[in-house]
Amino acid sequence: MLSRSFGLTCDQLTGVEIVTADGVVHHATASKDADLFWACRGGGGGAVGIVTSMTFATKPAPEVTMFALTWPWSAAAAVVKAWQDWAPKADDTLWSTAKLLGGEQHPAGPVVTVSGTWTGDGAVGDQLAPFLAAVGAKPSSDVATSHSYVDAMLRYAGCAGQPASACTTGTGGVLKRVSESGASSLPTVALSADGIQTLLARVEAAQDVVGLTEGGISLDALGGAIARVAASDTAFVHRDALASVQYTATFADGSDPSAFDTYVRSFREAMAQEWGDAAYVNYVDPSLASPGTSYFGDNLARLQSIRKKADAASVFDQPHFL
Structure with a gap:
């Protein structure tokens, strides 16, 4: 939620302690073992060694205004x-996420929401006004509330009103893991009108x-701030992407995942006609034609x-992306 303000987490990394396959411990920075340091900034977990500690630059935690908007599905294209x-x-x-979701949890049909955070000065309504005017349809709900940074993070994690110690899936925690299929895109172009209709049709297909x-x-x-770093400055290359897109399907534990894998992968394939094949490495996807x-x-x-x-001998094998 702060990536547009401060940049990616890997952009805040200033040093790593990393053990390479030969057992050597390196203390890598931008000026020492610079290649290892570069690879650790977005290059995928375990790509060049085992990281045993990380040092980050930090910034003061801001106050946060959280907002959430919903519309009837008839306004989804707009x-x-x-x-x-x-x-x-x-x-x-200002950071936001647009979600279009269907499935058994939405028996009346898919839903469309836009939510996000504002950490700047002034009223969030002033920031949202151009967007709302462009939609042209009044939201069916419009909520904005102010929070400390910690409280906002607990709410995003599904732990509102809980201590941080309870915000876990472990023993005594209030969270529960769910079975899920996922895929990703990192588009650099906006969808055409036809592309938007394809997206809506794939969301609606979740009902079936x-x-x-x-x-x-x-x-x-x-x-x-993400886009102000050159693509070659870190291993994370997608600096000109407009959004990080996630295709998801949750299902009951123990179910055969094939139908849900097919849903998310066919969704991604349909959108690749306009959005291309760029993907996020943390959504490991063996169906990609050229993962790397x-x-x-x-x-x-x-x-x-x-x-x-x-790691000339590929001790730390990463067949899914390298």
């Missing part, structure tokens, strides 16, 4: 069109997948070279 034109270019201190608890698409705004290229683009060759030097 919401997607307006959001994709507005969210990646909004003030850096037996056993799909909730499924569809989430679009998390990028841009801002999808995850790292033009940075793949350098990452492979660093990996080969650090």
Whole structure:
């Protein structure tokens, strides 16, 4: 939620202690073992060694205004069109996510919501006004509340009113893991009118997948500080992406996942006609035709070279992306 304001987490990394396959401990920074440090900034877990500690630059935690907007499904096309034109270019201190979800959890049909956070000065309504005007349809609900940073994070995690110690899936925690299929896109272009209709049709198709608890698409705004770092400066290459897109399907534990995998992968394939094959490495997807290229683009060759030097025998095998 602060990535548009401050940049990605990997952009705040200033040093790592990393053990390479030969057992050597490296203390890598931008000026020492710089290649290892570069690879650790978005290069995927375990790509070049085992990281045993990390050092980050920090910033004061801001006060947060959380907002949430919902519309009837009839406004979904207008919401997607307006959001994709507005969210990646909004003030850096405003982050938002657009979610279009269906499935058994929504028996009346799919839902469309836009929620997010504002950490700037003034009223969040002033920031949302251009977006709402572009949608042209009044939200059926519109809520904005102020919180401390910690309280906002607990709410996002599903732990409102709970101590941080209870915000876990472990013993005594209030959270429960769910079985889920997932895939991703990192688009650099806005959808055409036809593309928006394809997206809506795929969300609506969630209603026909037996056993799909909730499924569809989430679009998390990028841009801002993320885009002001050059693509080659870190292993994370997708600096010009408009959003981080997640295709998801949740289902009951123990169910055969094939139908849900098919749903999310066919959704991604349908959107690739306009959004291309770029993907997020933390959504490991064996169905990608060229995972390394999808995850790292033009940075793949350098990452492979660093990996080969650090681990020539492929002790830390990563077949899904390198």
